[in-house]
Amino acid sequence: MTLPGEIQVVDDVAISFSQLIGKTFSEIKSPKISFALSGGATAKRCYEKLSLDWSWRIDWAKVDFYWGDERCVPSDDPASNQRLAKESLLDEVATPGAIHPMDCAKGPQKYQELLESIGSINVVHLGMGPDGHTASLFPDSPALTAPRDQLVVFNTDPRGNNPYKRMTFTYSAIELADLVVFTIEGESKKRAFNDLKNGADLPASRVRAKNIIWLVDKLVAQ
Numbered sequence: 001m002t003l004p005g006e007i008q009v010v011d012d013v014a015i016s017f018s019q020l021i022g023k024t025f026s027e028i029k030s031p032k033i034s035f036a037l038s039g040g041a042t043a044k045r046c047y048e049k050l051s052l053d054w055s056w057r058i059d060w061a062k063v064d065f066y067w068g069d070e071r072c073v074p075s076d077d078p079a080s081n082q083r084l085a086k087e088s089l090l091d092e093v094a095t096p097g098a099i100h101p102m103d104c105a106k107g108p109q110k111y112q113e114l115l116e117s118i119g120s121i122n123v124v125h126l127g128m129g130p131d132g133h134t135a136s137l138f139p140d141s142p143a144l145t146a147p148r149d150q151l152v153v154f155n156t157d158p159r160g161n162n163p164y165k166r167m168t169f170t171y172s173a174i175e176l177a178d179l180v181v182f183t184i185e186g187e188s189k190k191r192a193f194n195d196l197k198n199g200a201d202l203p204a205s206r207v208r209a210k211n212i213i214w215l216v217d218k219l220v221a222q
Contacts, residue, residue, distance in 0.1 A: 002199070003196050003197055003199075003205055003214075004207070004208060004212050005180070005182075005211070005212025005213060005214055006211075006212070006213050006214065007197075007214045007216065007221075008213060008214065008215050008216070009216055009217070009218060009221040010215055010216070010217060011217070011218070012217070013042060013045070013046065013183050013184070013185040013215050013216070013217050014042075014045040014046045014048070014049040014183075015049060016215050017046040017049065017050065017125075017181065017183050017215055018046065018049040018050045018052075018053045018054065019053075020181060020213065020215070021035075021050055021054075021123065021181070022050070022053060022054045022057065022058065024122075024123060024179060025054075025058050025063065025123075026057075026058065028122060031062065032062055032063075032064055032097070033062050033063045033064065033097075033122050033123075034063075034064050034066060034118055034120070034121045034122045034123070035063055035064070035065055035066065035121075035122060035123050035125070036065075036066040036067060036068045036121050036123065036124040036125060036169070036177070037065060037066065037067050037068065037081065037085045037089075037125055038068055038069075038081070038125045038126055038127050038135075038183075039067075039069065039070075039071075039081030039084055039085075039127070040084075040127045042127050042183050042184070042185050042186075043081075043084065043085075043088075043125065043127055043183065044084055044088045046125070046183055047084075047085060047088035047089035048088045048089070048092075050089060051088065051089050051092035051093050052092075054093075055092060055093050055094060056094055058093070060093040060094050060095055060096045060097065061094075061095045061096070061097050062097055063096060063097045064097045064098040064099075064100065064118075065085070065090065065096060065097070065098070065099045065100060066100045066114075066115075066121065067081055067082065067085070067100070067101055067102045068124055068125070068126060068135045068168065068169045068173075068174070069081065069102070069135040069136040069166055069167065069168035069169060070082065070101070070102035070104070070136075070166065070167050070168075071136075071163075071164040071165075071166055072104035072154075072164055072165040072166065072167065073164060075101065079163075079164065081102075082101040082102070100114055102152075102167045104154070104165070104167050107154075108150075108152035108153050108154060108167055109152075111151075111152040111167065112150070112151045112152045112173075115151050115152065115173055115176065116151070119176070120176050120177070120178060121173075121176050121177045121178070122177070122178050122179065123177065123178070123179050123180075123181060124169070124174055124176075124177040124179070124180045124181070124209070125180075125181050125183070126174070126180060126181070126182050126183075126204070126207070127182070127183055127184065128182060128184050128189060128192065128193070128204045129161075129162065129189075129192070130188045130189055130191070130192055131159070131161055131162075131192065131202075132192040132195065132196065132200070132202025132203055132204050132205070133157075133162065133202075133203045133204070134182070134203055134204040134207060135168045135169050135174070136155050136157075136162070136166035136167070136168035137155070137168060137170075137171070137203040137204075137206075138155065138156075138157040138158065138159070138161075138162060138203065139158075139159065139202065139203060140158050140159065141155050141156065141157060141158055142155060143155035143168055143170060144171075144203060144206070146170040146171075146172070148172050149172070150170055150172065151169065151170055151172050151173035151176075152167060152168070152169060152170065152173060153167070153168060153170055154166065154167055154168075155167075155168050171206055171207065171208065174207055174208070174209060175208050175209055176209075177209040177210065178209070178210050178211065179209070179210070179211045179212075179213065180207060180209040180211070180212045180213070181212075181213050181215065182204070182207075182212070182213070182214045182215065182216075183215050184214065184215070184216045184217075184220050185216070185217040185219065185220060186217070186219055186220065187219050187220075189216075189220050190219060190220050190222070192204075193216060193220045193221070
């Protein structure tokens, strides 16, 4: 299996992410921009750098925020992707547009209807775990084989490496993206990424979209 998209080996993933997102948003001429967010330590660095570099250089009122996955925890829980994005990005930029956090209590169908109402997503940001998962699409988990008409599902990690029940985009939802940006850094991701490049069937390798860019640091790529 050939890894889809363009691999960019960069000195600093957060800096490159900020430059790419800033440039991409600046070039979108439509009245609204849809941006699906990720979670984790790398995403936090990326959002902090994005807010620092582009807080007043992007019309953030045009940007509507979505989430590609979420842990089923309260929104103020330290494990919440919503909290991470709020603290590292949303509270730091000038007047963000609509904010659409995932709510496990409301269930996947409500979020699916939201995605169906917009039809496509300008940018989906994804990370990757040491096991090759992306969003909350874990190895051997039911979400990997969700029907194509399901855009959002509940999922858990059957191997027990990633805690909490999750709500997550399926591959069909990610495929709605004009651009998918993976950000991957650190020694712990090296093995999984090399496996991806060598054709391993891991969850991240199954992602498809119009355009995919993999921003990886030298520790991952070597």
